[in-house]
Amino acid sequence: MIQKLTSAERTAQMARLHGWQTVAERDAIQRKFEFADFNAAFGFMTRVAIKAQEMDHHPEWFNVYNKVDITLSTHEADGVTARDIELASFIDSITA
Amino acid sequence: MIQKLTSAERTAQMARLHGWQTVAERDAIQRKFEFADFNAAFGFMTRVAIKAQEMDHHPEWFNVYNKVDITLSTHEADGVTARDIELASFIDSITA
Numbered sequence: 001m002i003q004k005l006t007s008a009e010r011t012a013q014m015a016r017l018h019g020w021q022t023v024a025e026r027d028a029i030q031r032k033f034e035f036a037d038f039n040a041a042f043g044f045m046t047r048v049a050i051k052a053q054e055m056d057h058h059p060e061w062f063n064v065y066n067k068v069d070i071t072l073s074t075h076e077a078d079g080v081t082a083r084d085i086e087l088a089s090f091i092d093s094i095t096a
Numbered sequence: 097m098i099q100k101l102t103s104a105e106r107t108a109q110m111a112r113l114h115g116w117q118t119v120a121e122r123d124a125i126q127r128k129f130e131f132a133d134f135n136a137a138f139g140f141m142t143r144v145a146i147k148a149q150e151m152d153h154h155p156e157w158f159n160v161y162n163k164v165d166i167t168l169s170t171h172e173a174d175g176v177t178a179r180d181i182e183l184a185s186f187i188d189s190i191t192a
Contacts, residue, residue, distance in 0.1 A: 038148070039149060046142065052134070053134060060159070064154065
């Protein structure tokens with residue numbers, strides 16, 4: 001059973017990410033992306049989808065045209081875990 | 097310049113669609129989908145994305161795991177147009 005990160009672990013892990021913010025109302029992290037157009041946005045989503053499936057850990061996300069908003073949280077732990085950090089880190093790596 | 101459907105046109109067109117509802121706060125239509133799993137949901141999204149790009153008319157959508165919520169509206173017309181009905185109709189055809 002995966003555990004929520006402690007406050008200290010989370011602060012340390014978040015510092016290694018780029019542009020991710022904690023969500024006000026719930027234990028989750030979020031980042032907003034903007035691409036050149038829909039093709040670029042959906043291409044990005046496809047790369048994230050393949051990684052998510054490989055990890056068996058899936059994002060909550062919203063897309064309209066060139067914008068993608070991603071929220072990460074771990075359902076089983078009811079909060080942010082190392083899995084969310086790993087997926088966020090992958091996402092950062094393909095948008096650097 | 098594409099025009100918003102009149103109330104009568106919209107009623108007639110909506111009757112040909114399956115499960116689409118008007119959105120309360122704005123001039124848009126929405127349908128919620130549920131699939132077997134993420135693979136099925138994202139596969140569906142990919143088919144819609146390719147059609148949307150071909151039409152140059154893109155959805156607003158939210159996905160988490162096996163759920164996809166789609167909202168359609170035409171930005172240039174500030175409301176529902178024949179383009180939204182066409183895309184909704186395609187979406188219906190691949191989820192029949």
